[in-house]
Amino acid sequence: MKFFENLFDPFAPADGAPPKTLYAFGKWLFSGAGKAVAMMGVVSTLIGLAEVVAAWVVGVIIDRITTQGRDVFFDGFIWPLVGIVAFMLVLRPILILFQAGLNSLSFGPGLSVLGLFRVHKYTLGQSLDFFEDDFAGRINQKQMQTTAALGELLMELLNAVAFAGAMVLGGAAVMFSSDYRLSLVMLGWLAIYIVVLRWGLPRIRALGKERAEARSAISGNFVDSIANISTVKLFAHTDREADNAHKTLMRFRNAALNFGRQVFKFRIAVAILAGMLPVALIGSAVALWYVGDSETGAIVTAGILASRLGAMTGWFSFMLMGLFSDIGTAEDGIALLAKEYTLRDRPTAKPPENVTGKITFDNVGFHYGRKDGGGLNGFDLTIKPGEKLALVGRSGAGKSTILSLLMRLRDVESGSIRLDDTDLRDLTQDGLRKQIGMVTQDTEMFNRSARENILYGRPDASEAELIAACEQAQAMEFIVNLEDGKGRKGFDARLGERGVKLSGGQRQRIALARVILKNAPILVLDEATSALDSEVEAAIQDTLKTLMKDKTVIAIAHRLSTIAQMDRIIVLDAGKIIEQGSHNELLALGGQYSQFWSRQSGGFIDAEAPE
Secondary structure (H helix, E strand, O other): OHHHHOOOOOOOOOOOOOOOOHHHHHHHHHOOOHHHHHHHHHHHHHHHHHHHHHHHHHHHHHHHHHHOOHHHOOOOOHHHHHHHHHHHHHHHHHHHHHHHHHHHHHHHHHHHHHHHHHHHHHHHOOOHHHHHOOOHHHHHHHHHHHHHHHHHHHHHHHHHHHHHHHHHHHHHHHHHHHOHHHHHHHHHHHHHHHHHHHHHHHHHHHHHHHHHHHHHHHHHHHHHHHHOHHHHHHOOOHHHHHHHHHHHHHHHHHHHHHHHHHHHHHHHHHHHHHHHHHHHHHHHHHHHHHOOOOOHHHHHHHHHHHHHHHHHHHHHHHHHHHHHHHHHHHHHHHHHHOOOOOOOOOOOOEOOOOOOOOEEEEEEEEOOOOOOOOOEEEEEEEEOOOOEEEEEOOOOOOHHHHHHHHOOOOOOOEEEEEEOOEEHHHEOHHHHHOOEEEEOOOOOOOOOEHHHHHHOOOOOOOHHHHHHHHHHOOOHHHHOOOEOOOOOEHHHOEOOHHHOOOOHHHHHHHHHHHHHHHOOOEEEEEOOOOOOOHHHHHHHHHHHHHHHOOOEEEEEOOEHHHOOOOOEEEEEEOOEEEEEEOHHHHHHHOOHHHHHHHHOOOOEOOOOOOO
16 A cells, blocks of 8 residues: 555645646646556556456356367366456456555545645745635635636546546457457447537536626625625625625525536437437348348347446446536636745845845835825835834825835835845745734634644744743733633644734734744734733833844834834825834924824824815
8 A cells, every 4th residue: 555655745746836637637746656646547548458358257167068069168268267267366456456556545535635735835835925815615615616616627637537548449459350340330339429428518517607607706705704704794784795795695696507408418419429329330230130241249248248338327427427527526626726926036046145124115115006096205214224114104104115115025116125225026925924913903813722823933932931921911810721622721722813812902912922932033023012901001111112122123103102212203194205214303394293192082194184
């Protein structure tokens, strides 16, 4: 069994980006499994030929019985009989078992893993826009559907097409050896069968593609509703979501019905052909025997082949329907999964080294691909190493855009951003992001243990470092009391999808512990304490001061009291800097920042205040 299990590495990396055509994508998906694929093709072909040989052997024995008497049946026939027995008891079972080993131990556990690993790894490298433009559930469904469809397609081609092709061609050869006229009958039937396939299968392929798209929409719709179930409940829109589900399912039902109608028509044609083959082949053999132009063995061989090929016709046609449906499903998925990256590392890009934390925005323009609207307009800003900078402005002023561009989640449309005088585009994305610790307002959590979520900041951190980070973030008090539905407690308790089992404040403290562990030279705080109550925020301020020491810090906060002590405050409006200075300097200026400060209620900017 180890032989079959180790024929290929199911976690071998892919070679480059996935192509966009079916064959090339399949080759990219399963490259490295070539040895197992070749073996399966050969053994399936041999098994198909073995079926023909088995039918031919029966015909030879019948001929021997009808033409030789009992007394001379074994004369000169002992070794052929030994060969026949060896073929039936040894060679044929070995071929079948070899195929079973490939199916059960090589392809079954390995092929889908290889494909999913590659396609998921490539998808993770897509830009943020790719994920924002689609449903997470739909993307995952495309990954699963496409990999499964191409795996089944390859398996069917190797198992069924090679087997059936060998059996049909081998059967024609055996018929030809018995009587060439019988082979002509078989080949004539085969020609009609091919015409039926050419009529039915392309339609099944196209309708299968439509059905796959409708099926993936179900997953996207359902996951979207479930992921936002709190909003559904709060707005009492259970019926509305059920109506949306009804529409999505109705679309799938109609696509499935169109597919099913074509399948039904195709199977009618195949059923008629399956009945025609034994009638035509056996009838022709009997007719030739009746006029004395054929032997009894030819009738037996024709009968066995006709019955097996007739049965195989239905199975083979059904397999081809699935195969062409898989092609449609795969093509639908490839259109999404093989999209080229819109955000790439340059070939010469390198990770940053010895980062001091100097950040320069030089005439940066960015408008999310639009000619007008939000973003940045000729934005210039230099942040000195170790400087503590705050960004203030109404919603849409450009604060989040600045952070997104700094993290290189998107590329500037004009101008440049530099880290220590090196253009971000000359740095690797992962290398850049390792130098920046970020805590956001909408803290994202994995449905993993508390330990795994915190260690995401630095996976190799020790248990002592983990605990120290949690204590600094004021998180230990609730982590020790965590318990999930399976009885796992403390650091081992799972946090639920997106951390749903935690309060907003608890999620932000987990995020703070994570960034404390990361200990990057640049710290970005995007409303990092917005979900904390005043008491917890006050307790954590000393932690933040310690965390910010000797780091370049960029902070966004609507609660201005949290940024009043920053070295410099930048006031943004319509993507440009309109004021900058310390808290006291800006208050003395009497501009927009001063208005924000005077209009606060509980320390928050009144974003809707009149000009």
